Amino acid sequence: MISSPTENIGLGAFYAIATALVMSIAAALIKYTATLITIEIIVAVQYAICVVFMLPWLLQKGLRGVKTDKLGLHIIRALCGWACFYTYYLAIAHVPLVEAALLRNAAPLCVPFFVLIIHKVSFAWVRWIPIAIGFLGIGLILKPDGNVLNIWHLVGFGSAITLAGSIITTRMLTRTEPTNRVLFYYFALSAAASLPLALLNWQPIPAKALLPLALIGLSIWLTMWLYTQAYVYAKASVISPLSYTGVVFTGFWGWYFWDQIPDWLSFAGVVLVVGGGIGSVILGSQADKRNTLSSNVINKQSN
Secondary structure, three states: OOOOOOOOHHHHHHHHHHHHHHHHHHHHHHHHHOOOOOHHHHHHHHHHHHHHHHHHHHHHHOHHHHOOOOHHHHHHHHHHHHHHHHHHHHHHHHOOHHHHHHHHOOHHHHHHHHHHHHHOOOOOHHHHHHHHHHHHHHHHHHOOOOOOOOHHHHHHHHHHHHHHHHHHHHHHHHOOOOHHHHHHHHHHHHHHHHHHHHHHOOOOOOHHHHHHHHHHHHHHHHHHHHHHHHHHHOOHHHHHHHHOHHHHHHHHHHHHHHOOOOOHHHHHHHHHHHHHHHHHHHHHHHHHHHHHHHHHHHHHHHO
16 A cells, blocks of 8 residues: 555645646547547547557556556446546537536536445535535526437536546545556556447548547546546545636637637526535535544544
């Protein structure tokens, strides 16, 4: 077991914002590249490139570098991450960038449900208020009046659900596993999961798609490295609110390149989801602190 580095909120926040920026650039590249080749090929190629980036580390460390007693958790994390990217890319290709990004970044609203199911932890009623507000915002983005809603909005929300699973498992893994081992298993397992769909949806890759594909692979490798580092140095209570800067970055690219401007209903939804997500994380952090203090008091009394 390795010891976790000392918590550094400033460094964790830097990694979180950098993650959001790089991911927004990748989203713009993906929206463009999806007009040239299928999403399934994009996903498979990005993971193949990421695996190549990990080969120098693998050659240096050998089998001892990948030895782990957390294989099951690595598999769950990889499948969650793969599903998150796949559903996110599908949404990007069919809905405005800012809406796809916002739906993906609704993940903090889904985390409490995972905690409730996995750890059987009950929450005070007040913690459900920001979650309800956030889901109201999602409803506005999905436009339940039926005029604009399509299946791809729901697919985009699927990326939030799977990202929530990735958030939880990433934090669990980084407590005992080095960053590069976490990344290697994630990229290798995700590449394996991507291959069948890529083969079923294969088409010749045009020359003008090669550079964007290479940049997507590079940006995703960098995104995942930054993302993993963020959770090494800071808790989800710090990282999750900062992830919403990605909505701003992505919205800028959508406006600049595709002239996509959210209508008032979508904008209201953005405000509610961001506010609900941040509120949920803050209340969760406060509850964790109270639980920690209570445990310390109990331990002192028992001693």
